[in-house]
Amino acid sequence: NKCIFLDRDGVLNVEKGDYTYLPKDFVLEPGVAGSIRKIKEAGYLAIVITNQAGISRGIYTRRQMEQCHDLLMEQTSHLIDEIYYSPYHPTVTASLSRKPGTLMVERAIAKFGINPGLSWFVGDRPRDIECGQRMGMRTVWITQQAENSCSATYLCHSLHKSTDLMLT
Secondary structure (H helix, E strand, C coil), X not given: CXXXXXXXXXCXXXXXXXXXXXXXXXXXXXXXXXXXXXXXXXXXXXXXXXXXXXXXXXXXXXXXXXXXXXXHHHHCCCCCCEEEEECCCCCCCCCCCCCCCCHHHHHHHHHHCCCHHXXXXXXXXXXXXXXXXXXXXXXXXXXXXXXXXXXXXXXXXXXXXXXHHHHC
């Protein structure tokens, strides 16, 4: 199987500062629902890999995060295959699952039989790109910067703009 791994905040939903955990603040980036549909139609799995450190820091609860994930699933017609999250913050608890660690990706690869060489990782932070590269994937860095300082395969301004590049 092939997969497009997706970071959440800043890729799928609008980044609202430090943490987005209230459903009223959870707003999809333009074109995300259409991009997920294209990804699925092209035969890729769509899997979210997200750090949610606000949980271990006591800023929000797992239930609040799950409400946002429920909203994400509804707004993308339940086409996302799985959502993996790491609730840890490095100042509270060390974890191999927190990106750039690869444990969440490794779990998805094992569960779904994913070939990393046929897959992509899309993120808005260098740690996302590093995670994908560690697993041998092509990468897309979602950024407004003009130069590709983290050596991603592609640099794009949004998931919407990068989808056709990944699917060709």
